[in-house]
Amino acid sequence: MLIPKHLCPLLVYDICSTTVEAIEAKINKYTRKWLGVPPGLSDVAMYCRKAKLKLPMKSILEEYKCGKARLLTMLEESDDSVVKTVQPSLKTGRKWKVTEAVDEAKECLKMKEIIGQTQTDRRGLGSTTAKWWSKTKGKEKRDMIIDEIRNKEDSTRVQKAVQQPQQGQWTNWDTAIQRSLTCNDIWHMAPLRISFLIRSVYDLLxxxxxxxxxxxxxxxxxxxxxxxxxxxxxxxxxxxxxxxGGVKKWHGGSITINTHRKGLLDGCDDWVVSADLPEWERYPDVIRKTALRPVIVIHSASTQQIIRVELNVPYESRMEEAHTFKEGKYLDLTKELKKGWL
Incomplete structure (x- = not known):
């Protein structure tokens, strides 16, 4: 990538953060063109690591701040007595100062050690390990400072996303799973697919x-x-x-079904797949008599089992609501099937 090439002179010379912000704005402009997204796409979508769609992009401004902080901590903790006694002076402009950022990161790490390990997600207690500021030294302390600066930058992006009612809707998607794209994924994707994926997540369709x-x-x-x-x-x-019948028409096009053998299908070999398509007429009689037509039905006559599959995925902000709607829609059919459909 070109970021390491441009980052080297930014770290060697005394360049203010405002200049780096202008460079990143120019990079963002051409990155949006390359991804095929509108110019109004926020930089949060490209660089936020907590977003539901994580892109493999790196912010040159964030790398600039982390590089300056790493250089400052290396000079302050140098083994050379002469270098250690000299007060390092890194000029980064008036908008962002590296000394204040490093001091703030150290204070946050000390405060986290005082508070102790807390539960921040749905994983169980003890599933993660924590590093404490007082028990680390050398490179581990520098890495903790850099990670804290990165977390602060990402928290700033999340705060910006919360204030965006349109592109920040993903902050309310508690039940949606994060999807992380790699450079290899983007390289093998069709350009229109990448554009549609990003625009659909951030409501730019x-x-x-x-x-x-x-x-x-x-x-x-x-x-x-x-x-x-x-x-x-x-x-x-x-x-x-x-x-x-809009959903039926929506799914009446080309549907590709990728099947994998699971334990649910073990036990018999007479499974029959029926889909809600005009040329498919192999629905079980108990479903054919009703006005309901699930998208895909997998049934076995020998074991009297029916598996219902729904392919229409709702918008992420109403996944639970759509699941409840589907359960209520097929509730009577489920009760009738449980009584025996042969």
Missing amino acids: PSNANLVRWGKMDDPTCPLCQAKGEIQHSSTSSTVFATE
């Missing part, structure tokens, strides 16, 4: 509400139910779209 916001339309309402045509509504929230 051309929905009716966005087209009005961009000055391309005048009416933001949904043409089916007259609700606000946002991306989460257009995906699966529209009741008219779901009840009048």
Whole structure:
């Protein structure tokens, strides 16, 4: 990548952080063009490590700050008595000062040691190990300072995302799992797929509400139910779209099913796969008699088992709501199947 090449002179010479911010703004401009996303995409989407879609991008401003902090700590903790006694002076401008950042990181690490290990996620107690400031020395302390500066930069990005009602909706996706893309993934992806993936996560697809916001339309309402045509509504929230066969039409195109042998399918060899497509007519009679048509049904006549599969994924902010809706939709069918469908 070009960042290490540009980072070397930034760390050697006394260049202020404002100049580095201007360099990063220029890099972000061409990175957005390369990814095929609109110019309004926030830098949080490209560099935040806590986002639901993590991209393999590095912020040159963050690397600049970490490099300056690493250089300062190495000079302060040098084994050479002459170097250690001389007060190092690294000029980084007035907006960000490396000495204040390092001192603040040290104080935060000392405070974390006083507070102790706390639970910050859903993993069980004792699943993670903590490093304490008083029990480390040398390179470990420098690494802890650098990690603390990185965590502060990432926390600043999360705070910025919380203040963005459109592109920061992922901060409320508690049930969604983070997806991390690597450089190899992006290299083998089609350009339009990368663009669609990023724009769908950060609500930059051309929905009716966005087209009005961009000055391309005048009416933001949904043409089916007259609700606000946002991306989460257009995906699966529209009741008219779901009840009048919209989901069936949506899934009536090309569907690719990747099957893997699991323990749930062991025990018999007469599994029959039925899909909600016009040319497929192998639904079990008990489902064919009802007006409900699950997307995919896998059934076995010998063991009297039926597996229902739903492929329509809702918007991440309403995954639990959509799951409850689907459970209620097929509740009567499930009860009837449990009584015996042969």
